[in-house]
Amino acid sequence: MTDSSNSTVLFRHQNVNHCAECSLNPICLPVAIDPEELDRLDAIIQRSRPLHRGDHLYWEETPFEAIYAVKAGALKAYTTTDSGEEQVTGFYLAGEVVGMDGIHTEQHMSSAVALETTSVCEIPFDRLQELTQNIPGLQNHFFKLMSREIQADQQLMLLLSKKTAESRIASMLLSLAERYKRRRLSDQRFRLPMSRSDIGNYLGLAVETVSRIFTRFQNQNILSVEGKEVTILDRDSLCKISVGQDEPSCKPARTG
Amino acid sequence: MTDSSNSTVLFRHQNVNHCAECSLNPICLPVAIDPEELDRLDAIIQRSRPLHRGDHLYWEETPFEAIYAVKAGALKAYTTTDSGEEQVTGFYLAGEVVGMDGIHTEQHMSSAVALETTSVCEIPFDRLQELTQNIPGLQNHFFKLMSREIQADQQLMLLLSKKTAESRIASMLLSLAERYKRRRLSDQRFRLPMSRSDIGNYLGLAVETVSRIFTRFQNQNILSVEGKEVTILDRDSLCKISVGQDEPSCKPARTG
DNA sequence: CGTGATATTGATACGCATCAAAGGTAGTGG
DNA sequence: CCACTACCTTTGATGCGTATCAATATCACG
Secondary structure, eight states: OOOOTTHHHHHHHHTOSOGGGOTTHHHHOOSOOOHHHHHHHHHHOEEOOOBOTTOEEEOTTSBOOEEEEEEESEEEEEEEOTTSOEEEEEEEETTOEEOGGGTTTTBOSSEEEESSSBEEEEEEHHHHHHHHHHOHHHHHHHHHHHHHHHHHHHHHHHHHHHOOHHHHHHHHHHHHHHHHHHTTSOSSEEEOOSOHHHHHHHHTOOHHHHHHHHHHHHHTTSEEEETTEEEESOHHHHHHHHHTOSSSOOOOSSOO | OOOOTTHHHHHHHHTOSOGGGOTTHHHHOOSOOOHHHHHHHHHHOEEOOOBOTTOEEEOTTSBOOEEEEEEESEEEEEEEOTTSOEEEEEEEETTOEEOGGGTTTTBOSSEEEESSSBEEEEEEHHHHHHHHHHOHHHHHHHHHHHHHHHHHHHHHHHHHHHOOHHHHHHHHHHHHHHHHHHTTSOSSEEEOOSOHHHHHHHHTOOHHHHHHHHHHHHHTTSEEEETTEEEESOHHHHHHHHHTOSSSOOOOSSOO
């Protein structure tokens, strides 16, 4: 859990870091919402001190109380399978919202851990619900957020159920590129916040396979990889590999 | 699309098939909702004549207008991949709600087709939104529905990303059993509404593999299979196979 | 600067896809 | 009602892709 005890109050009184001034506003809140309503939303959001790499935002099977908007950094969500191994279910970058799988059981179905120094806005769910009840655009926004999560998951299922190791990794890289682009960062050169082992776990591949394919892509001049820094040199090839064919042109992954 | 032209009116005036009397009510609407509110929900629901096997409820890339509660029968959701193949993303049985992945793009991200004679309640989304705005319990219910979908998808991702063919099929059978149980039907003996090929597509396996594993399970006296009729003879073994180990006891899949 | 985690690379084994063919089932029309 | 066809299911033989095991190289952190 995040230790929000006193830092929260600090932030509130400084009058900084509010939704109205947040640079992620257009990503996290693309809603026509009038200033007074924004203030009301803003008022319920808790801001805590940043999490460090390895700190948990929440743990599996603890009571669900809030959802979280990632302000900076990156999180990894994972569950522990019955057989005891960790299974990565998703990565959440700045501008994305995490924790929505806990709503229906009122209990988190996964744990979320910081992959690097990460700060989040905590949005208490009961208070959010009161608010969405009165602000139509906001209710719709959260319906859409959840819908997008559903769609992203189904996209990934699609990826996992059919494709080869190469196309899985290609797809994941394209998805990350797209998400960085949304934040107006480079979609050609970026840093992977997660380890090779996390990637493998997430995509259902052995670490060794991930590594091999990174070098293979490098030899084919599709990527340039330096540790966690990745540069996409040949986006077209990556697209072709990700769809498993070479005829159709590649649509941007995970748009919207 | 379903041809709802006149049958809708018919149903409405007959005062039958309404939510209040629907046997799926406790599954599809487990909400404390007062009778007057229920009437208002009821009033927006369209009821159309049943779909036959192969009829589509909606098509990918058509405008999203409604979500659907399955009253009877079963649906298959699928997308067409960039390379042109069908990819099954889910099965929806009676008491389940389908179509929620279209909310955020306002366009269906998958097609839904009847696997057998199927009837659904159509719930126009714009009118539902007005309603949820005023009925707190209902908004929460739909948040929960969507959250469950997210969790179910993540459960499946988990399954697809790690496990062997045997454990995938075991997991799927347990999931189906659980869902039949929810409807107070037998969780030991049931009919698979989908073909082997659908199962394989869904689980990322070749048809032949699905078939082989069904016979393997039969030889091990774990299942009895007669075409689409399946009897689970040894649930414990199935659980052990689904988690990939033999120590831990098996928790029911997809509860809640 | 050392120590454990992380990443790469190679050799081998195995699970599942694929190809091929035969049996079974359901729906159609004469 | 039966015959016919098209699809679905099962079973067998073979090959490929990726996991696994093993060893070394590199990185991160105290």
